[in-house]
Amino acid sequence: MNDIDIKEIRVNLGISQEKLAEMVGVSPRTVQNWESGSKIPNSKHAILRGLLLKETPKYAGGGEESKKPGNLIPLYDNVASIGGINETGADMGGVTQPTEYIDTGDWFRNATAAIRHYGESMVEYPTGCILALKEVYDRELIIPGRDYVIETSEYRVTKRIQQGKDSDHITAYSTNSETYADGRLIHEPFDIPWRAVQRISLVLGYVVKKNGGTMVFSNQKI
16 A cells, blocks of 8 residues: 555645646556555655645635645756756756656746756846746747747757748747857857757746845746
8 A cells, every 4th residue: 555645635736637647757547546556656755745745825715715726846956958058067968857846826827847047148047047937739839039948868958949940940049149259149049950859848937046035037928
């Protein structure tokens, strides 16, 4: 028998088997099997225990206090995006297991994940900040001129995306317009073939710590 009640986690958080599966990184069938008593791998215990202990925020409504499910998303604090592919210093491996889950509350209701960002080629994002992301599953819905985190087998970058030289490519632009002495851009745009893109996520905004407080900045147009 499992010492973790999967159904209790879902009920407390107000989520479906599909959502829990997405949060833990398994298939919905696996979650269904866990609820039926199948053994939970040790690698998933820490994540599930964290969710079990997670308190959902409360709000007053209808004269009675009730629970309002937050927006729990995985934080991959051991991986990072960078502004340019020549910068180093962060683990640029593919996304694997989340470090923890964070509740974005009303800040980024549509976020699906969060990661660290490093580098100076995207002036909007301070190095070391946390980016709130929304994964885009239908690539036809990519919006030119918006900022995205693009993951390939070789690197993970944060860039402003425009249409590429043809339908098989996208062009990644930096917002830092610094140049060398001869006038050439330090952070030049470059093409990425769609076939090399393993995952692409819209940047919803970012979070930084300033003067002991948390500052939240949104990319969404109001």
